Amino acid sequence: MRRRRRARPVLIGVLAAAGVFAGLATGLSLPSGGPHPIQLTLAVAASLLSGWLTAVQIGGGSDERPAAPDRPVASSPLSQLPPDLGDFADREAYLATLLERLESRSDDRIAIATVAGKAGVGKTALAIRVAHQVARRFPGGQLYVNLRGVEEQAVTPEDALAGFLRDLGVPGPVIPEDLQERARMYRARLAGRRVLVVLDNAADEVQIRPLVPSSPGSAVLVTSRRPLAGLEGAQPLVLDVMDHQAAHTLFSSVVGAQRVAADPEAASRIVDLCGGLPLAVRIAGARLATKPHWTLSGFVRRLSDEGERLAELRAGDLEVRASFALSYHDLEPRQHLAFQALGLSNAPDFAPWTLAALLDCTAREAADLLEGLADAQLVEAGATTSLGIASTTCSASSRGNGCARKCRRPIRPRRCAGSSRRTSHAPRRAPPSCATTSGRPRSTSHWAGSTPSGPASSPPSSRRRPRASTRRPGGWPRP
Numbered sequence: 001m002r003r004r005r006r007a008r009p010v011l012i013g014v015l016a017a018a019g020v021f022a023g024l025a026t027g028l029s030l031p032s033g034g035p036h037p038i039q040l041t042l043a044v045a046a047s048l049l050s051g052w053l054t055a056v057q058i059g060g061g062s063d064e065r066p067a068a069p070d071r072p073v074a075s076s077p078l079s080q081l082p083p084d085l086g087d088f089a090d091r092e093a094y095l096a097t098l099l100e101r102l103e104s105r106s107d108d109r110i111a112i113a114t115v116a117g118k119a120g121v122g123k124t125a126l127a128i129r130v131a132h133q134v135a136r137r138f139p140g141g142q143l144y145v146n147l148r149g150v151e152e153q154a155v156t157p158e159d160a161l162a163g164f165l166r167d168l169g170v171p172g173p174v175i176p177e178d179l180q181e182r183a184r185m186y187r188a189r190l191a192g193r194r195v196l197v198v199l200d201n202a203a204d205e206v207q208i209r210p211l212v213p214s215s216p217g218s219a220v221l222v223t224s225r226r227p228l229a230g231l232e233g234a235q236p237l238v239l240d241v242m243d244h245q246a247a248h249t250l251f252s253s254v255v256g257a258q259r260v261a262a263d264p265e266a267a268s269r270i271v272d273l274c275g276g277l278p279l280a281v282r283i284a285g286a287r288l289a290t291k292p293h294w295t296l297s298g299f300v301r302r303l304s305d306e307g308e309r310l311a312e313l314r315a316g317d318l319e320v321r322a323s324f325a326l327s328y329h330d331l332e333p334r335q336h337l338a339f340q341a342l343g344l345s346n347a348p349d350f351a352p353w354t355l356a357a358l359l360d361c362t363a364r365e366a367a368d369l370l371e372g373l374a375d376a377q378l379v380e381a382g383a384t385t386s387l388g389i390a391s392t393t394c395s396a397s398s399r400g401n402g403c404a405r406k407c408r409r410p411i412r413p414r415r416c417a418g419s420s421r422r423t424s425h426a427p428r429r430a431p432p433s434c435a436t437t438s439g440r441p442r443s444t445s446h447w448a449g450s451t452p453s454g455p456a457s458s459p460p461s462s463r464r465r466p467r468a469s470t471r472r473p474g475g476w477p478r479p
């Protein structure tokens with residue numbers, strides 16, 4: 001900084017000289033319009049001078065080198081947290097657990113808390129709220145990055161580190177190329193500071209590890225769809241949908257208490273049809289709020305059509321279907337196939353052997369596939385829950401995007417299992433709608449563990465080809 005100030009008079013002098021040169025060059029134009037040799041020389045000199053000046057000013061010249069990597073750069077603590085939600089609805093138990101995990105960290109270790117759960121369940125909202133509540137306990141700063149883990153272009157750990165380093169005052173040209181070196185520099189910059197690092201929408205452990213600081217007393221708060229079982233020292237929390245009361249409170253705050261009071265039954269029904277999923281509840285409320293002429297009971301009728309429900313749950317840049325589609329796109333090819341096969345089975349509950357029969361694979365393979373789908377939050381494990389979110393995501397997509405027309409070739413799950421050759425005709429990374437040849441809605445609901453129940457209790461013959469659903473899906477969410 002001091003060096004730059006000292007250089008200023010010199011720079012002004014040189015700029016003036018460049019101006020004189022340029023003026024002379026202009027004044028020496030020949031009547032014929034052709035450039036005079038002196039004019040050319042002066043113009044070249046002026047351009048050289050201004051090039052040199054630019055280099056000096058951006059620090060690329062020998063006079064002003066960028067800061068050396070190990071030179072401490074003064075920076076005030078970062079406060080990067082996005083704003084807390086003004087209408088945050090009750091998540092008391094989860095809040096208490098996370099607060100306890102982040103606040104009870106000892107001074108000689110790093111606390112890592114993770115929040116997992118399906119799309120739109122409120123992981124980010126919860127993490128941001130908690131982060132604001134504990135912020136003052138981290139005077140070294142609160143860092144935040146959206147890692148975009150489920151999007152097509154997730155942020156690489158290299159890029160996330162480069163962003164943090166720049167924010168911490170490291171000039172771009174000094175940031176090393178190598179991931180490990182970046183992580184080393186990042187930890188060195190944070191040394192001695194108690195910081196909170198919020199890693200939002202993370203993809204996996206590999207993306208997170210380099211971003212964990214090493215200064216004792218710091219904490220990391222991670223949100224992700226998948227449970228991050230491999231993250232060393234992490235305390236996991238799985239966030240579930242809201243209970244009716246909390247979802248109702250959220251709906252009421254978005255749509256307005258007066259309209260809810262005018263038709264409480266319809267309001268309650270809307271909240272139920274949204275299955276307590278905060279994203280769905282917010283969208284439903286937002287749609288009604290922007291349509292004052294709509295009645296709540298009219299909107300109930302719209303939402304009651306399971307095939308159209310996801311199309312209705314869309315407002316501005318918020319969309320339930322798009323959120324779930326991201327999870328689907330993230331699947332492995334065999335998981336795609338399993339998900340599609342379950343859609344064809346049209347069963348609200350199913351056991352691993354149901355899938356084994358559909359795919360002609362072993363029960364163990366089927367169980368692993370189901371675990372993968374459950375980790376991606378596309379099916380639910382357990383015998384009692386009834387949210388068939390995946391099914392509605394699928395069925396509504398199949399109507400909306402025309403993919404059923406493009407995917408005329410029927411999938412044959414039991415022929416597709418086993419070899420890559422056999423799976424080659426399964427649509428890779430295709431939208432969920434491709435599983436049906438009829439274009440009708442399908443159902444993929446929750447995985448009833450190993451206890452056969454409902455339609456899944458009679459195993460389909462492994463030779464029988466599953467029919468595309470001709471019934472309405474079991475539905476999401478079932479109130």
Ligand SMILES: Nc1ncnc2c1ncn2[C@@H]1O[C@H](COP(=O)(O)OP(=O)(O)O)[C@@H](O)[C@H]1O
Pocket residue numbers: 085087088089090091117118119120121122123124125126223250278279280282318
């Ligand atoms: N506790 C809450 N109170 C109010 N709105 C919430 C709450 N949780 C989530 N939301 C709303 O639901 C939507 C999805 O929340 P978000 O935190 O982005 O979900 P996720 O990170 O799990 O995908 C957002 O519009 C958010 O405002």
Ligand SMILES: [Mg+2]
Pocket residue numbers: 123124125200201223
């Ligand atoms: Mg999120």
